[in-house]
Amino acid sequence: MDYSTKVTDALAGALDGELSADDISAKLETPKTDAQGDLAFPAFTLAKQLHQAPQQIAADIVAKIDQTGFEKVEAMGPYVNFFFDKSLFSAETLEAVLTEGADYGQNDRGDGGNVPIDMSSPNIAKPMSMGHLRSTVIGNSLANILAKNGYHPIKDNHLGDWGTQFGKLIVGYKKWGSEEDVKKDPINKLVEYYVRFHKEDVEHPELDDEAREWFRKLEAGDQEAHDLWAWFREESLKEFEGVYDKLGVTFDTYNGEAFYNDKLQEVVDLLKSDNLLQESQGAQVVDLEKYDMNPAMILKSDGATLYMTRDIATALYRDRTYHPAMNMYVVGSEQSYYFKQVKAVLEEMGIPSADKLVHVPFGLITVNGKKLSTRSGRIILLNDVLDDSVAMAKKQIAEKNPDLPNKEEVAKQVGVGAIVFGDLKNDRMNNIDFNLEDQLKFEGETGPYVQYAHARAESILRKAGDVEISANDNQISDPEAWDIIKELADFPRVVELALDEFEPSDIAKFSLRLAKAFNKYYAHSKILADDAERPARLALVKSVSIMLKESLRILGVQAPDEM
RNA sequence: GUCGCAAUAGCUCAGCUGGAUAGAGCAACGGUCUUCUAAACCGUAGGUCGAGGGUUCGAAUCUCUCUUGCGACACCA
Numbered sequence: 307m308d309y310s311t312k313v314t315d316a317l318a319g320a321l322d323g324e325l326s327a328d329d330i331s332a333k334l335e336t337p338k339t340d341a342q343g344d345l346a347f348p349a350f351t352l353a354k355q356l357h358q359a360p361q362q363i364a365a366d367i368v369a370k371i372d373q374t375g376f377e378k379v380e381a382m383g384p385y386v387n388f389f390f391d392k393s394l395f396s397a398e399t400l401e402a403v404l405t406e407g408a409d410y411g412q413n414d415r416g417d418g419g420n421v422p423i424d425m426s427s428p429n430i431a432k433p434m435s436m437g438h439l440r441s442t443v444i445g446n447s448l449a450n451i452l453a454k455n456g457y458h459p460i461k462d463n464h465l466g467d468w469g470t471q472f473g474k475l476i477v478g479y480k481k482w483g484s485e486e487d488v489k490k491d492p493i494n495k496l497v498e499y500y501v502r503f504h505k506e507d508v509e510h511p512e513l514d515d516e517a518r519e520w521f522r523k524l525e526a527g528d529q530e531a532h533d534l535w536a537w538f539r540e541e542s543l544k545e546f547e548g549v550y551d552k553l554g555v556t557f558d559t560y561n562g563e564a565f566y567n568d569k570l571q572e573v574v575d576l577l578k579s580d581n582l583l584q585e586s587q588g589a590q591v592v593d594l595e596k597y598d599m600n601p602a603m604i605l606k607s608d609g610a611t612l613y614m615t616r617d618i619a620t621a622l623y624r625d626r627t628y629h630p631a632m633n634m635y636v637v638g639s640e641q642s643y644y645f646k647q648v649k650a651v652l653e654e655m656g657i658p659s660a661d662k663l664v665h666v667p668f669g670l671i672t673v674n675g676k677k678l679s680t681r682s683g684r685i686i687l688l689n690d691v692l693d694d695s696v697a698m699a700k701k702q703i704a705e706k707n708p709d710l711p712n713k714e715e716v717a718k719q720v721g722v723g724a725i726v727f728g729d730l731k732n733d734r735m736n737n738i739d740f741n742l743e744d745q746l747k748f749e750g751e752t753g754p755y756v757q758y759a760h761a762r763a764e765s766i767l768r769k770a771g772d773v774e775i776s777a778n779d780n781q782i783s784d785p786e787a788w789d790i791i792k793e794l795a796d797f798p799r800v801v802e803l804a805l806d807e808f809e810p811s812d813i814a815k816f817s818l819r820l821a822k823a824f825n826k827y828y829a830h831s832k833i834l835a836d837d838a839e840r841p842a843r844l845a846l847v848k849s850v851s852i853m854l855k856e857s858l859r860i861l862g863v864q865a866p867d868e869m
Numbered sequence: 870g871u872c873g874c875a876a877u878a879g880c881u882c883a884g885c886u887g888g889a890u891a892g893a894g895c896a897a898c899g900g901u902c903u904u905c906u907a908a909a910c911c912g913u914a915g916g917u918c919g920a921g922g923g924u925u926c927g928a929a930u931c932u933c934u935c936u937u938g939c940g941a942c943a944c945c946a
Contacts, residue, residue: 332886333888335885335888335889336885337889338889338890338892339889339890342889346888346889348888348889350888350926350927351926353926354926360926382889383889384888384889384926385888385889429946466946469945469946470945470946471945471946563946586943587943587944588944589943589944591943600942600943601943602943603943603944605944606943606944607944608944610944612943612944612945612946613945613946614943616946638940639873639874639940639941640939640940640941641941641946642873642874642940642941643872643873643940643941643942644941644946647943667874669874669875669939669940670939670940672939675938675939677939677940699908702908703908705908706906706907706908707906707908720908731882732881732882732883733882733883735874735875736875736881736882737874737875737938737939737940741881744880744881744895747894747895748908749894749895749908749909750893750894750895750908751881751882751883751893751894751895752894752908754908755894755908755909757908758906758908758909759908759909761906761908762905762906762909765905765906766905769905770905799885803885811883815883818893818894822893825909825910826909826910826911828905828909828910829901829907829909829910829911830910830911831905832904832905833905834905835905868906869906869908
């Protein structure tokens with residue numbers, strides 16, 4: 307039986323109708339220290355109602371309450387503190403984890419509903435930077451969180467594979483580039499052209515006209531322009547795949563911006579037939595005054611489409627294809643206002659899933675407090691950071707565990723894990739001022755810390771050999787074990803919390819709490835000691851290992867058995 | 870200028886729908902490996918929770934004002 311309902315029932319009985327069960331359970335809180343029990347009821351709220359001092363009320367409740375099933379219930383000042391029956395509670399918890407395994411914490415809230423997730427979305431011909439890391443790993447983890455809550459996530463890489471930058475790129479390539487150069491080092495060369503374009507265009511504004519002309523040709527289906535575009539796209543994708551491989555992230559669809567080229571006219575037509583389009587300074591806009599927002603521009607004064615047009619086409623496509631339970635966008639917080647506009651336009655159009663649009667924003671990555679920008683060359687290449695981190699992991703292995711088999715593989719798991727975990731452990735809205743040293747920390751509250759706890763647990767299980775692990779015998783006397791049990795029991799709640807807040811960091815924090823509790827236990831208890839409690843301790847270690855691995859999996863981080 | 874997000878220990882951050890002495894991790898200092906991996910554990914030190922008002926039995930948490938920082942504010946994405 308769930309302990310919070312047990313506590314609520316006991317209180318409801320003792321309070322004799324002074325508070326409803328819902329009111330009681332809403333007021334229950336988790337005390338800060340073990341000395342204050344496992345769940346507590348503050349008597350303050352009843353003081354006015356009963357015209358008594360809260361201390362007195364707490365004492366009266368304790369006198370009346372039915373204590374069966376609890377270790378004890380006692381009044382401490384104005385609080386009623388409940389101490390759970392530890393052996394019963396741990397038996398139930400371990401039983402659940404061991405029988406359900408990695409499925410422990412799984413729920414059915416989403417009822418199988420589709421959730422397309424717009425994520426990662428790098429721009430063709432530009433390298434992936436730390437900014438893309440955020441959208442990629444947050445989106446990936448949210449997909450896992452959604453699945454854990456019974457939804458069906460659809461990870462969509464909304465590639466930036468269309469737009470005026472291709473005009474610039476083609477101009478740059480034709481002026482300063484060559485086929486051999488691009489083949490040798492695709493993205494770097496393409497970026498070079500792009501950066502040079504922006505440098506030279508300051509003194510030669512006619513370059514802009516050329517670029518506009520090339521993009522116009524591309525949109526008109528010009529063969530040469532199209533071939534170059536397709537080639538740049540292909541070369542870029544090859545490099546992106548390398549990064550996704552390292553991160554272990556896969557996608558269900560790669561419907562980039564170009565995918566919607568033939569779906570834009572319908573959007574314009576729909577808006578027109580709904581009488582939503584207005585002319586404003588030569589451009590076509592949707593008035594959003596009733597939403598208290600600026601108008602949303604759909605067509606430029608030269609008739610060209612915009613990002614907005616494309617995003618509406620995307621939402622429409624997702625609406626028809628998936629009938630989404632949510633339509634999620636993992637995009638930086640600087641686009642919050644923009645997505646409010648998109649949502650408002652969709653609502654005006656009466657698109658069924660308009661109110662399902664969820665923008666999941668995240669904070670900005672800066673360097674020395676400044677925004678990253680490909681043009682200015684102020685950029686941190688994701689690939690480089692991952693490689694540095696793996697190299698660092700390799701070094702650590704050489705120092706700490708030189709006999710480790712498959713060092714290369716483990717170094718990848720640990721190095722990449724450190725970066726991914728580092729991105730996910732804090733509130734996604736926090737801005738991050740990038741610092742390579744901070745990223746390459748493997749001690750304290752880091753991915754490797756959690757991985758290490760898992761590896762230690764696995765190591766013990768290996769040494770224990772082929773023993774039957776079950777939760778039958780649960781008499782663990784180690785005080786540190788209790789903290790572990792409580793964390794394990796808390797996991798299903800954390801899974802739901804992470805969904806409600808769209809916060810992978812809830813899972814990361816859980817994994818840290820569990821790893822910390824386990825490391826403490828490990829340091830103070832002789833787990834493999836040959837005594838009567840050994841099977842119970844092994845059941846605990848097995849449960850910890852399962853849950854550390856599972857919480858890391860939700861984050862998109864690997865959990866090596868040895869490191 | 871308007872709107873949004875933020876401000877907690879030297880640094881990076883936790884603090885759940887307001888509740889019992891404000892917590893971690895780094896960094897500093899001091900302990901712990903003949904015993905399950907020391908990427909670990911234990912301890913010491915470190916804070917008028919940006920400022921001021923309000924609501925409340927009770928505010929880091931809710932509300933208002935101000936200060937500071939970042940971001941957004943139609944022909945980029």
